[in-house]
Structure formats: C-alpha cells, structure tokens
Amino acid sequence: MLTYENKVEIYTRRKTGETINSISSRFKVHKSDIKYLIRLIDYHGLEIVKPTKRKIYLDEFKEQAINRILVDGDSIKSVAIELGFSSDSILSNWVKYYLKNGNTLKKDNKRSFSMKKTIKATNTPKSIEKNVKEENLYLKEEILYLKAENEYLKKLKALAQNSKK
Structure with missing residues (x-):
C-alpha cells in the first residue's frame, strides 16, 4: 500500500518526465494504478491523496454514480476520478452489486444460511x-x-x- 509520500513522489516523478514503466518498477505498482493516480491528482490536486477516514456513502449517492455509468454511458474510471475515489474498483464493485441484485442496492435481510425449521405434525x-x-x-x-x-x-x-x- 502506498503512503501519502509515495503518492506525491510518484506524481512528481511522472510530471518531471519519468516513464510510467520505471515508476511502476520502482514502487512495485501496476501501470494502470499509476495512470489512475496521476489523473486523480491532476483533477483534484494533491489533497485528494491525503489519508482520511473511511467514507460511508448513502445509497442515493451510489445510485447516482451507477446511473452515470449505466444510463449516461460514462466510463467507470472517469466517474470514479471525478468523484475522487482512491480506486475505480470502488465504483466497479457498486455496479456489479447493483446488477447482481436486480438493479437495487438494498440489502436483503435474509440469512445466507437456512435455519432448521420445526415442522408441525399437521x-x-x-x-x-x-x-x-x-x-x-x-x-x-x-x-x-x-x-x-x-x-x-x-x-x-x-x-x-x-x-x-
């Protein structure tokens, strides 16, 4: 996992002309993750990569983001960057969950395992x-x-x- 300082260094190295391949090798991070990080910082500035507490998003917010992808046709990466997500996998997981659960984010309160039922005699x-x-x-x-x-x-x-x- 990259620290704030690592992210700043990656961004600085890229902006001074170092190749993504060499940065990827140096920090042992996939090239696509570096490209995403650069785009994220370009869009929001270095503040976006400062450590913060884990955020909890409301279902309405998630649905708006999902609709931008499924209805408007925006790409997951572009929406994730615009919303300031540390990774596009956050949004990708929301979309997968939404589609898997019949186009809803509502959690089913049913148990994932069945409880033994008592059977009445008659x-x-x-x-x-x-x-x-x-x-x-x-x-x-x-x-x-x-x-x-x-x-x-x-x-x-x-x-x-x-x-x-």
Whole structure:
C-alpha cells in the first residue's frame, strides 16, 4: 500500500518526465494504478491523496454514480476520478452489486444460511389459508414495488435522453 509520500513522489516523478514503466518498477505498482493516480491528482490536486477516514456513502449517492455509468454511458474510471475515489474498483464493485441484485442496492435481510425449521405434525386448513393469504399479500407488495421501480427507471432513462439532446 502506498503512503501519502509515495503518492506525491510518484506524481512528481511522472510530471518531471519519468516513464510510467520505471515508476511502476520502482514502487512495485501496476501501470494502470499509476495512470489512475496521476489523473486523480491532476483533477483534484494533491489533497485528494491525503489519508482520511473511511467514507460511508448513502445509497442515493451510489445510485447516482451507477446511473452515470449505466444510463449516461460514462466510463467507470472517469466517474470514479471525478468523484475522487482512491480506486475505480470502488465504483466497479457498486455496479456489479447493483446488477447482481436486480438493479437495487438494498440489502436483503435474509440469512445466507437456512435455519432448521420445526415442522408441525399437521397443517390445519386455517393455517394453510393464513399462509396463502400472507404469501399473496407479500407478492402483491413486491409487484407494486417492482412496478414503481420500473416507472422510476423509465423516467430516469427519458430524462437522461432528453438531457443529451
């Protein structure tokens, strides 16, 4: 992991003409990471690479960044640099998570492992009917949520297309 001083030295060496290959060898850092660091400092200045506490981003902020990539067609690197991320992998992971979880950042509170269920000896007609009603209610709520999400995405896409014109 690079220190603040390492990052400043890398930037200084690059700006004085040293090649990315030689910097990469000297600091044992991949060339693409050096290129990203240079672009980040060019955009924000040296302040951006000073050590800070780990940031926590709101879902709304994450969704706006993801939409710039998926809807507006901006590149992950350019958005990550503009937002001042130390690495573009932060944004890349958000996009992967978003797409993997059905275009949502909401975490499912279900357990990743199944708990043993106690099985009742007999299912009475009333308990079966109650379970069916609960299932129907859950499914209706999910349908409403998905319809609202679909409308939101349609409007977002339309706004993005209108702003490009």
